[in-house]
Amino acid sequence: MHRLRTVRRTFCTAALLLLAAPAHAGIVFTPHLSEYGRLPPGQYTEATLILTEIEHIYDENGDKIQIGQPFVSAGASTDASLALLKYLWVGNVFRDTSVWYLKDHPQFCRVIGVLGYQQNTEQVGDRTRVFGAKAGGNGPGDAFGLCGVYGDEHRFGPLQFNGLLATTVKAPVGRYDTDAVLNIGTNYWSVIPQFAFHSKLWGRLWIDGTFAYQFNGDNDKPSFLGLTPTDIANWRNYEVNVAWKFTEHWFFDVGYGYRESVGPNRYEKVNISNEEPVNAEDNCILLGIDRNGPECNSTNRFFVQSKPGPYEDKGIDGTLLTAGIYYIYRTSSVFQIRVAQPIAGHGSQITALLDVYNAVPDNNGGYTRGNTTVAVDRPSKQYGVQEAAAVSASPFLELRFVYLFWAP
């Protein structure tokens, strides 16, 4: 029954998240030192730990807003941690064949597994718990697999560079709960062709960059009252990373990342409703209904029911700067610490239409939904949630350890 106490809680919880966004971008596209360089044939393993406390997100106008404010008490955040486990193989299975191009260009494949923790703090958790939505989600995330081929290495004086082509597939095998505000899994497929390059200048300045176009499938089971998009827009991703080699052991890098949706996200199964009535203030203020509406000055209580849609947002985008330090220990390990700071973005918002119903005392201390419609199609501004819709405005910390179990 709590789930439907929803309405007055909805806005604040809808404002919550976007944790998976930095995570997924970090997994696939945020390049690291020599990310796209031609590596010696062998097998490489990597563990990355991402920690973040999301206190702000971007709205559709590009403004930073504090999570949950003013609908929950101050200090709310989304705490999250992701562990990325990566395995990379580099070799040439066509070396002894006559297959054009591949016979003399090494290939690579990588698989990425994800484990994650995402929980809203108690301010938000209290709200979501009241109406039955789960405040977070832990467990395994989606699985990523990619394969590609390296291009030739070229040299022009002090400049050395190579390119590569690859395609990543994201399989939605991660833990996903339609009742949860936050999920580790995304519940939709993605296919991501990618071009990338790596270059060195004087052996000191290392530059890695990529362009990737992400085709996203549909999510037929949106979570959290339908406030995750069902028809997810495709994305364009641009990343570049510039590193300076101080010694054989020490590197410093800065990076820039930008991603944008190609067109809007669509929401086709929005289901905001409540079984217990909300008062006029909650109805009009928390749901964003025009305060000049006649019901807003009422002392009565109301029920609402959203129209399922479809609704569209204005699309999303996010810009990120990173800075990190690397230490290469012997020839088998890399230790890295990186900070990523969002500097601009636009998150997803939709204007859902709510029908407002009167609440009739049931003479037993409670209320039932009346048959009278107090107002029809009242517009209510809602935030899209989760990785396809929300854009974090808070920094995250990345700790990364690359280890060669089997040194090439």
Added chain:
Amino acid sequence: MSRVIATLFLFVTCAAQAQAQDAVPQFARYMPLYPGMYFNGGYLQDARDGVFDQQGIKRDSAVPSAGGQTAFPEKTLLGAFSWHFPLFESYGLPFVSSRTHFARVGFSYTDTRTDGELGRFAADRSDDASTEADRLENEGSGNGDLTLEFGSYLVGSPASQWRERRSAPFAIVATTAGNLPYGAYNRDAPISAGSNTAWAQGRIGAHWQPWAGAFVDLGVAWREYFQNYDAAFGRQMPTQQGDDRFVDLSLAHRAANGLYLAAFATRREGEPNMYENPRFAPNPPAPGATTSMVPASGNYFDQGTSLDTVGVSLNWFVTQRWLAALHFVKPVAGQSGEFDLPYNEHTPAGCKVGAPNCTTAPAGSVHVDGLGPARSYSSGRLLLLVTHNFGLGDTFTCTGCER
């Protein structure tokens, strides 16, 4: 022969760090191992059908306050990778370069559920409309949390000797560990594989070999928990778990060539747990004909928890690279977390505070069993563990490096 035995012994200890939850303290757990990579895999089974209550009395139900019998049977697959290694050996860094270290990552998968009275309460939909106990579930199985540990040998494992050293008659190790709560967590179920709670731990362990084939290990640890933002089952699980202190002791001796017997004892002592605004109890006071019972808001505390166990293990080196071990752990004393939960009586039934004609009045309290980490189970647990040594040598290989 002595080298072989030394190698075996060095290799067995890695199993000790397999279980961050301190399922069992294995013999020689604090002995420094020869550098290399080790893997531990295990299977743990526990009926979890009884507890020690707050007074330390053994009860035949995991949640006595629910009435009848309740059990949380557990079957867990454990895994852990461990590395022992010198670090920055040739750099001359104070403390770091002069000793060996170890790192470990642990993971698991747990199959668990709620059987008995509490399971029936969760499945009962008849009370959903009139209480907060709605939309409850039973299934909490899934992957467990991820644990990370890093330690340094303060005494007994100088880096300068790791290539030649055959035994470690005495060693002291200091470790730090943390829990990443990535495990599957169902806040609507009484029990889950994951804890949804991060923690940090410090430990000091000492290892001693009084004579050939004998091992004594003693450890103390302290663990602090972070907040659980979404405490399970109507917040009958603690929102803030009290700090834990651990003590473990193990004695082991060679019984035959490649066969070792060990006995061990552990103690866990936990500070009071806090339960924030519990939403319901499985044993609410009976409402009147026109009233309903609702828990009073507030933070409630139990009186702390504890658990003492003893156990034995049989350890067999199948080959130089494989060890099989069977452990049995028997809890002998303990205390579970319990608290009194006040109720208010709402008239008329189902009304909400602030609604017209809705009145509330204190209605006494009920005794509630804290769930999750507040339970100190009295059931025995069985652990089968295998350990594999991937090969000994410097963990951080280097081609062309100077030693």
